[in-house]
Amino acid sequence: MKRQKKLVGALLLLTAFQSLILFAGFFAPYDFAAQDREQPFAAPTALHFIDPHGNVHFRPCVRNVEDSRQSAGAGRADSGHCFPVHFFVHGTPYKIAGLFVSHVHLFGVEVPGHIFVMGSDAYGRDQFSRFLFGGQISMLAGLIAAILSVSMGMIVGGIAGFYGGWVDELLMRGGELFLALPWLYLLFAVRAALPLHISQWEVFLLLVSVMGLIGWARPARLIRGVVLSAKQRNFVVAARGFGASDMYLLRRHVLPQTYGVMVTQMTLLIPLYVLAEVTLTFLGLGVGEPMPSWGSLLSSLQQYYVLSSYWWMFLPALLLIPLFLVFYTAADALQEIHKTVTL
């Protein structure tokens, strides 16, 4: 089916992207905090296949730009020396998933050469590396928050839909309260309550928890709907006729019907929360230095001269577009499939 192909394609792309991010340390030539004060705002490094002596190589090499500070990113290339790009190099150590330490990087060049695939920022930090590492933070935030929201939504929606009555009323009214506030304002307000000077990890965790906890209302409402209709289905009634307990009914018959909704909600919420984290960090209210986040990569764009002169700083923003496109395509495909499955 066309929809399934769309879904599979989207999922494959997502997996590929996620692996890129998960193994950020491997794919990134530099550490996210490594600064090179002599290369601020360097343009993306050009690859050359012809060395200074005029020979053609398979292996590309890079030329150093002399003091990009003076030339605003378009410096004079040092034509004397071309540093070959090596693969599977030994570089700065990094952790995979916070557990394994490795030194191997996919590619790199010898010092004093440098390879900035996406250019560098004001402190000479490689944007490409920061993009990959930043992805770890931002995507993780989105994922955890989405899981939190959907889980809470399942619990609340399940209880409200299954038991009905005043419990249902109370929970849904509570949900209305959360939906009544413009969510970004609510997020900001809660962020305001958090102290400004706590460790970055704590900020991250608190932020993620808050995002997740305020977003339960919509999933809860949807799940409640599913539970309400599932509760009436005759196979649930029949099971009750066999003496099944409420827990059994919920576990075996009712909640499995909600899986479809939950997955769809996840695909919609993850990009939303990633964007929330990015927005917060962009405005200086999210995770701060030295933790990289896509938001901090983009925050320098608020300054006009950066925005107009250094085009490569815009790249992280543009790269977000295909990512979200894939997420929304997956969500669309899932919704269509789900519609045809539920009779």
Add this chain to the structure above:
Amino acid sequence: MPAKTSELDEQGQKMKPGPKFDANRIEPLLRVASLSKHYLQQRTFSRTEFTVSAFQDVDLELFSGKTFALVGESGAGKSSLARCIALLEGPDSGRIELEGENLLALNRKALFRIRRRVQMIFQEPASALNPRLTACELIAEPLAIQREGTQIQQRERALQLMEQVGLDANQERKLPFEFSGGQRQRLAIARALALKPNVLILDEALSNLDAPNQALILELLAELQVSHSLAYLHISHDLRLVSQFSDEVAVMYEGRIVEHKKTHHLFASPEHSYTKELLATVHSVDSILLERSA
């Protein structure tokens, strides 16, 4: 009002319509007395509630090996009554007795044990079977819930039941959608039989089947009634079906039983106006068909 139903009994109360049996009769398996239930409904967009009566003052008796039919149009409260008798909903007043034991007064534990004895078959087989479970899992589910036997034993029994209802046991791993409508209803029957019930409530169980399937399922039900000594409560709006397959008929109109006789009596000499209406429509359709084919 027809003469017989306005007779008063010794206490001066109106006698309810009922069959005239002699005093030496067998004890009923299931007895329902003065059962009533009402709902509260809310008008849309307003807070005022008003009560709607689902059924009132219902009496009936089910006997082992006999079929009791309940007829009436949709919305007459038949399904609601069925659910109450199957202990899936609670009536507001009245009694339900199984071999003398009042089912409405049971505590949770006793209720759990009693469940096995009264089972229900629903109108729409597809909705009565969880689409994600295999045939074997579906039939074995009541055994699993009531914790009867090991998993292997449960599966054995499920396969046995499949054969009993005329299904091929090799299809045990198939999902409901892979079966036809008639076969799904057989699955539902097999499942209902798993706990060896005494009473089977057929809530419009044949209404969604086409004629050939109806006949086949009727056959199966008749066989099972004899082999398992089951009492059937057959709820239907289809008079013709009822005439073939029941010993007693009660007609329900607006929540009350207005006429209750042995089947052939009812068809031969209906008393209540509504009963006559029902029969008339059946006859008129018959005669139209007869005219056409002539």
Add this chain to the structure above:
Amino acid sequence: MKYFARRLFHATLLLLAVSIFSFAILQLTPGDFFAPMGLNPQISSRTVAGLRSQYGLDRPLPVRYGHWLQDVLKGDLGRSFAYNSPVTPLLAVRARNTLLLTGTAMLLAWLIAIPLGMWSAVHRGKWGDRVGGVVTSGLLAVPDLVVFLVLLLVAVRTGWFPSGGMVSPAFNDLNVWNKLKDVAEHLFLPALGLAIATLPTMLRHVRSAMIEVLEAPFIQAARAHGIAEWRVRFRYALPVAANPLISLFGFSVGTMLSASLLVEVILSWPGIGPLLVDAILAKDVYVVIGAVMLSSIFLVVGNLFADILLFATDPRIRVE
């Protein structure tokens, strides 16, 4: 009338809960506006305590909330520590600006979404609709942040539109007509950005609402009776589609308010957004609560307005 009173009561309860909620969250703050001051060895702790007491920060919570609520109902939203002035006039100006922005963006977005949505629904499946669908999906994937940054880039690079603020420095010297033009020039990019950000979702909803209505049997019946197509669409379909569309309107107020926060900061539009962000960084408590409450009020009022519209246009609701 009863319906309306009930919705009003409901809305008030909601706002009350919102106020308690925002106040409560803010009070979880360890440390307050004067905490950094307390760390300064040169400022005596008595001065800090005095300042605290002056601003009422040393009283118990429910008391503070009670006082605060009283004041709010009188129109006094407290005092800003950072600006050292009452919050209400501060917020009022910003609120006006935000309303201007969101109102314009709303108008813009709906003016595009309704005709385009209807057209897509009518020509469903054909080439134009499919292209539109692809473009909409694409636009949906572009994060609001990126849209606003792009617009900022356009402003900075081309100079066609001012890149920030609401008025030019020489505003006060302009005559009325030029004043209007000035504001409009500054308003254009932020409003456009907001509209673009919310357009894809709205377009989709309008289209699906229209499709659902157009496929309804009563429409087919109208056509079968020989009623002209345009009449069918406007006199028969649109009024029925109005119901879900009005609900959508109520919902879109919320998303637009959230998005307006970001666009105001990026394009330097002097609305509630930038004020809120600064207040959070400065821990200017009353400003923060005031801003959050205000935005909630807008949302609730927006929804109430949608309810009233619904009441006025849908006869089914009027029947009790």
